[in-house]
Amino acid sequence: MRLFAPSLAFVDLETTGMSAGEDRITEIGVVRVDAAADGTAPQVTEWSTLVDPGVPIPPAIVALTGIDNAMVAGAPPFSALVRDIAALLDGAVFVAHNARFDYGFLKHAFARAGHPFTTRALCTVRLSRRLFPDARGHGLDALIARHALPAGDRHRALGDARAIWSFMQVLYRDLPGDAIEAAVKRVLRIPSLPPQLPPDALDALPESPGVYLFYGDNPLPLYIGKSINLRDRVAAHFSGDWRSETDARLSQEIRRIEFEETAGELGALLREATLVKARMPAHNRALRRKAEAGVLTLTTEGTPAYVPAMAIEPAGLAGAFGPFGSRAAVRETLRALAAEHRLCWRRLGLERRPGGPCFQRQLRRCAGACVGAEDPALHDARLATALAPLAIPAWPCAGLALVREAAVFSERTDVHVMRDWCWLGTARDEGALAELIEAPPRPQFDIDVTRLLLKRYAAGRLVLQPVPALSLDVR
């Protein structure tokens, strides 16, 4: 049997829950398969161990796996297993059913033990879906039933790892090797890197948040992008699956890749914005797009007015509506509100033609502010109510606030200084932070930053640490 890679590690974990960041591993099972040099049967190594999670196992999980607190009491903690597991997985393609889960847990466990861990993970759920698109269900139970796999200890780590190894063997028994290999490539999204890049260009990229810069022959970058997973994002540019016109052109022109890591998503967004502004890459349209953005305000007469990005005073953002990507987006929103609330197109500024009933009134879709059938004050009050859900909330701090972003897989922490839903700067140490706070630059509106902050704020996921106003030093 000739497998698609010289070494495969079929891995299954049992855990205390579903969250790779918060829950812990209770059991690890690995079936490692190494191809024999002479093409005979591969060498199969099985390994499994219980792991002391250091936290109690919830009863629902005990019921599912049969692994209880007494069983893991004397087991080694993950930190004592790091070397063995790393050796066992070394050089092998990591194969798991719902690989994101197992890989995520292992990656977090390795990180907590101070050990980096990166591998190429093949998900057998996705592989099954690709090879058998019409089959019903791709869960492990469904695969065991459909392919008559020997079912051992379900929901125990080694039992499940053996089941996915059996699944792979059935695939090689029933399907041509090239079909399996092609499907594996698609699932792993092995990108076809442009030939002028070194073949290991992707391996140098971390799977962490940051910005990346594509260069051609010229000292100015072709393109600047951001991601919470640099390697995945850069690979996606070249994976061919959904290749855009820009990606096609980048593939031709790219000669090298640079990157900068950030602690988190916010830091990547802010760094991208700064770099794009400073370097103006040929293939980024972000700047023009940002200039078109704006917010909507109500004039003292109660009618809506568009304020473009460059005219926005951050202190005045609270109470405005939006932000919107463009004037056209505002008009679209106003039209939708008009239709829903029988508002007047003329009064909303959607219709310039003066006098007589507005277009919507002619279709009986306007309550009649344009022809005196509705008191304009009442119309404007209804407009204000209709817009209320789009209102930008008051900045919840008296002045500056800090947003701390700690990296998941490293010690890095970025401290972003914010005010009025705008970004003032980012510091990575106390000295730089003190400087920023003492002499903060003027906040400048950037739609992407404001949007992300508002989105997190609305979801209760924005932790703002107020900076007390500095008292003047009067020694």
Ligand SMILES: [Zn+2]
């Ligand atoms: Zn009207």
